[in-house]
Amino acid sequence: MTHLPIYSDPSEQELSSRKNKLLASMEQRGLDCLVITDPDNIYWLTNFANYIHERPFILILPLSGQLTFIIPELERQHARTRSIGNIELDTYYEFPCEEDTAWLAVFQKRISAFKRVGLELNAPQFISNAIPSTTEASELVEEARYVKSDYEICRIVYSCNLATRAMEKLLNMARPGLSLLELHSKITKLMQMQLLSDNPQINPLATNVAAVVQPPNVSHDPHNFTNLMDMDMCQGGPHVSIINGTMNGYGTEVERTFFLGDVPSKAEKPYQVMMDARALCIELCVAGADMHDVDSRVVQLLTKYGYGDNILHRVGHSIGVTGHEGPFLAKGFHHQIQAGMLFTIEPGIYIDGLGGFRHSDTLLVTENGNKVLTPVKDSLRDMTLPIKAFQFKTSPAFKQKMLQVYNRYLGLNL
Amino acid sequence: MTHLPIYSDPSEQELSSRKNKLLASMEQRGLDCLVITDPDNIYWLTNFANYIHERPFILILPLSGQLTFIIPELERQHARTRSIGNIELDTYYEFPCEEDTAWLAVFQKRISAFKRVGLELNAPQFISNAIPSTTEASELVEEARYVKSDYEICRIVYSCNLATRAMEKLLNMARPGLSLLELHSKITKLMQMQLLSDNPQINPLATNVAAVVQPPNVSHDPHNFTNLMDMDMCQGGPHVSIINGTMNGYGTEVERTFFLGDVPSKAEKPYQVMMDARALCIELCVAGADMHDVDSRVVQLLTKYGYGDNILHRVGHSIGVTGHEGPFLAKGFHHQIQAGMLFTIEPGIYIDGLGGFRHSDTLLVTENGNKVLTPVKDSLRDMTLPIKAFQFKTSPAFKQKMLQVYNRYLGLNL
Numbered sequence: 001m002t003h004l005p006i007y008s009d010p011s012e013q014e015l016s017s018r019k020n021k022l023l024a025s026m027e028q029r030g031l032d033c034l035v036i037t038d039p040d041n042i043y044w045l046t047n048f049a050n051y052i053h054e055r056p057f058i059l060i061l062p063l064s065g066q067l068t069f070i071i072p073e074l075e076r077q078h079a080r081t082r083s084i085g086n087i088e089l090d091t092y093y094e095f096p097c098e099e100d101t102a103w104l105a106v107f108q109k110r111i112s113a114f115k116r117v118g119l120e121l122n123a124p125q126f127i128s129n130a131i132p133s134t135t136e137a138s139e140l141v142e143e144a145r146y147v148k149s150d151y152e153i154c155r156i157v158y159s160c161n162l163a164t165r166a167m168e169k170l171l172n173m174a175r176p177g178l179s180l181l182e183l184h185s186k187i188t189k190l191m192q193m194q195l196l197s198d199n200p201q202i203n204p205l206a207t208n209v210a211a212v213v214q215p216p217n218v219s220h221d222p223h224n225f226t227n228l229m230d231m232d233m234c235q236g237g238p239h240v241s242i243i244n245g246t247m248n249g250y251g252t253e254v255e256r257t258f259f260l261g262d263v264p265s266k267a268e269k270p271y272q273v274m275m276d277a278r279a280l281c282i283e284l285c286v287a288g289a290d291m292h293d294v295d296s297r298v299v300q301l302l303t304k305y306g307y308g309d310n311i312l313h314r315v316g317h318s319i320g321v322t323g324h325e326g327p328f329l330a331k332g333f334h335h336q337i338q339a340g341m342l343f344t345i346e347p348g349i350y351i352d353g354l355g356g357f358r359h360s361d362t363l364l365v366t367e368n369g370n371k372v373l374t375p376v377k378d379s380l381r382d383m384t385l386p387i388k389a390f391q392f393k394t395s396p397a398f399k400q401k402m403l404q405v406y407n408r409y410l411g412l413n414l
Numbered sequence: 415m416t417h418l419p420i421y422s423d424p425s426e427q428e429l430s431s432r433k434n435k436l437l438a439s440m441e442q443r444g445l446d447c448l449v450i451t452d453p454d455n456i457y458w459l460t461n462f463a464n465y466i467h468e469r470p471f472i473l474i475l476p477l478s479g480q481l482t483f484i485i486p487e488l489e490r491q492h493a494r495t496r497s498i499g500n501i502e503l504d505t506y507y508e509f510p511c512e513e514d515t516a517w518l519a520v521f522q523k524r525i526s527a528f529k530r531v532g533l534e535l536n537a538p539q540f541i542s543n544a545i546p547s548t549t550e551a552s553e554l555v556e557e558a559r560y561v562k563s564d565y566e567i568c569r570i571v572y573s574c575n576l577a578t579r580a581m582e583k584l585l586n587m588a589r590p591g592l593s594l595l596e597l598h599s600k601i602t603k604l605m606q607m608q609l610l611s612d613n614p615q616i617n618p619l620a621t622n623v624a625a626v627v628q629p630p631n632v633s634h635d636p637h638n639f640t641n642l643m644d645m646d647m648c649q650g651g652p653h654v655s656i657i658n659g660t661m662n663g664y665g666t667e668v669e670r671t672f673f674l675g676d677v678p679s680k681a682e683k684p685y686q687v688m689m690d691a692r693a694l695c696i697e698l699c700v701a702g703a704d705m706h707d708v709d710s711r712v713v714q715l716l717t718k719y720g721y722g723d724n725i726l727h728r729v730g731h732s733i734g735v736t737g738h739e740g741p742f743l744a745k746g747f748h749h750q751i752q753a754g755m756l757f758t759i760e761p762g763i764y765i766d767g768l769g770g771f772r773h774s775d776t777l778l779v780t781e782n783g784n785k786v787l788t789p790v791k792d793s794l795r796d797m798t799l800p801i802k803a804f805q806f807k808t809s810p811a812f813k814q815k816m817l818q819v820y821n822r823y824l825g826l827n828l
Contacts, residue, residue, distance in 0.1 A: 332512035
């Protein structure tokens with residue numbers, strides 16, 4: 001099957017087939033009920049995205065009977081508007097409130113009917129403590145999300161198409177002196193407008209896109225996006241650029257390592273080894289392979305070329321209703337890869353004083369192999385970008401001026 | 415003491431006094447260790463804001479000995495850069511990974527030394543299951559956060575000053591036809607630029623500001639911010655406007671109900687009753703009062719005027735390193751109000767077919783009374799805004815055109 005991009009909400013049938021997948025695994029595990037509090041799992045089953053706060057949202061899926069959603073009264077209309085399928089809403093007055101109208105009373109009235117309740121690994125203690133029956137730690141929902149339906153794949157193809165174009169735009173904008181702030185603002189706005197243009201009914205609570213670049217002074221520290229004023233692009237590299245997130249509920253990720261003008265000679269080898277590791281990872285990521293083995297063999301290759309001490313993370317994670325979830329291409333994670341799974345492919349090399357080397361793509365495992373859904377160019381030649389004239393407004397002097405202007409505009413005198 | 419706005423990072427001394435507050439309550443409760451996984455609690459104790467994902471971050475506070483932070487190796491440099499104070503970092507290789515280098519091995523080696531471990535109410539099941547010793551559900555960190563230090567108050571005064579100016583700007587921009595999207599984009603950008611201007615070292619992972627307006631067609635449904643294309647301002651009202659969030663780690667909230675041009679006659683009574691409820695709530699919110707009583711007496715007033723069935727939420731929550739946290743001005747929540755606490759004051763009335771009526775302010779409880787930190791005008795006269803000429807670009811026709819332009823700009827052909 002060729003998966004074409006789509007953008008429409010899931011049908012009742014799609015959501016019911018997700019539920020049925022779960023019911024089958026509950027029966028196998030001898031559970032008569034699943035209690036679901038993870039907002040992503042709830043979204044996957046209901047199409048309703050929580051505005052997350054201290055008020056509990058609890059979805060109860062019985063082996064037989066009605067899917068029930070316990071929510072604060074405050075959210076009743078909102079939940080009606082966004083949820084899809086046959087779901088009974090049961091509300092409590094407020095959190096906190098007096099005992100007889102509290103979430104706990106509503107929950108316990110419902111849950112006491114069940115004998116053996118499955119509960120997510122990340123379920124909070126206050127939920128597990130409130131269940132009088134036997135509970136069993138379960139990853140049933142997470143596991144049911146591992147292999148995607150055709151509908152899910154088509155939604156993620158859409159997200160990947162948009163991320164691909166956004167990355168091309170980002171690479172096209174790249175210039176020495178361009179600030180992370182301006183880049184982020186421009187590219188995320190483009191993505192948001194495109195999303196709205198394609199679907200005016202988009203749910204902003206299920207949408208969270210990011211566009212960032214780490215210049216060479218921080219790209220060796222892959223989760224440090226926080227030094228905003230010290231992250232301007234510069235001549236040379238490696239810069240590591242990232243487009244990721246969820247687009248109306250369906251994730252994507254694409255990342256590229258690039259250089260502006262010239263490539264430091266010390267950067268050539270790690271770039272090439274990263275490319276070899278990546279090619280091996282894509283080759284290995286096929287149905288039937290063990291996820292642990294994919295990571296191990298890629299790490300072996302990186303080690304053989306002398307980068308065993310420059311690895312900071314596994315070679316991939318999955319994508320679904322989030323941009324970052326299991327299953328993982330990681331050592332110790334012994335699960336078989338199946339057709340219909342999605343993975344990021346992102347072996348990385350991190351060298352203090354030189355920078356980070358990592359591409360990432362979203363890859364679909366098919367019956368006959370796999371397919372990269374984010375086909376941005378990737379060779380060192382293509383990723384050595386010509387230095388273009390500076391057309392942007394974030395030179396250090398201008399940045400200072402801009403801040404003063406904003407200061408006056410908002411009229412603060414703190 | 416007069417609290418002046420400040421914007422600097424907390425000192426080591428500030429963080430150590432937070433820790434000492436906890437140690438005292440641990441001793442009282444007979445706990446020899448606290449395990450802390452809530453990202454807000456971690457931020458409060460370390461100044462380090464997680465980039466939240468599936469990799470566990472676990473802070474261990476022993477009654478005697480060193481504060482230890484278990485994190486993925488990937489985050490070591492990032493945590494060093496942002497954390498403040500004497501904290502030992504202990505890292506695991508990756509999540510998931512082979513057992514001997516996994517988070518569980520690192521955690522169990524540390525935790526096995528303790529006999530009686532306190533664990534947050536919202537701690538995930540996979541953490542509580544990993545602790546071999548006796549555990550006790552604890553809200554010690556949450557409770558330690560209830561009464562603010564002078565430093566925290568000064569930070570929140572800064573956030574409130576900025577939110578106040580942003581709300582004034584929002585009310586000044588308000589015009590029939592202005593879209594939620596454009597308003598959100600403009601006002602949040604102003605706030606972000608002001609924050610950067612005041613502190614170039616701002617941590618974006620601890621910053622999340624929002625500016626939204628619900629027009630009268632949705633303002634009766636207070637958590638529905640999701641119908642982006644159907645939320646343009648219009649003549650009349652009630653519109654409910656919101657500025658809230660965390661500004662480099664310290665929260666604020668201000669909300670105003672307003673009208674454009676004219677006030678529907680049916681809206682006058684609920685507006686006035688909301689104002690009376692608000693005045694009563696401010697009057698009652700003083701040191702020594704019971705939080706339950708404040709909510710109950712305000713609800714009594716609303717009920718007396720016929721709005722008992724139009725209440726969807728408690729009258730207030732607290733503010734701190736988040737924009738939304740305990741303690742709560744809510745029925746059933748029997749805690750005594752103390753000087754140094756902060757509350758939002760926000761009794762609301764919601765009427766289907768007419769709209770929502772709610773102001774919110776951030777209020778500081780002082781030794782002698784209280785002080786509103788977000789002093790935006792609030793009378794019906796002041797909140798009936800003159801209709802100004804339309805200077806913005808989001809008339810329905812322009813919106814369509816803008817989407818087409820963006821479509822071409824990003825060059826998507828999906």
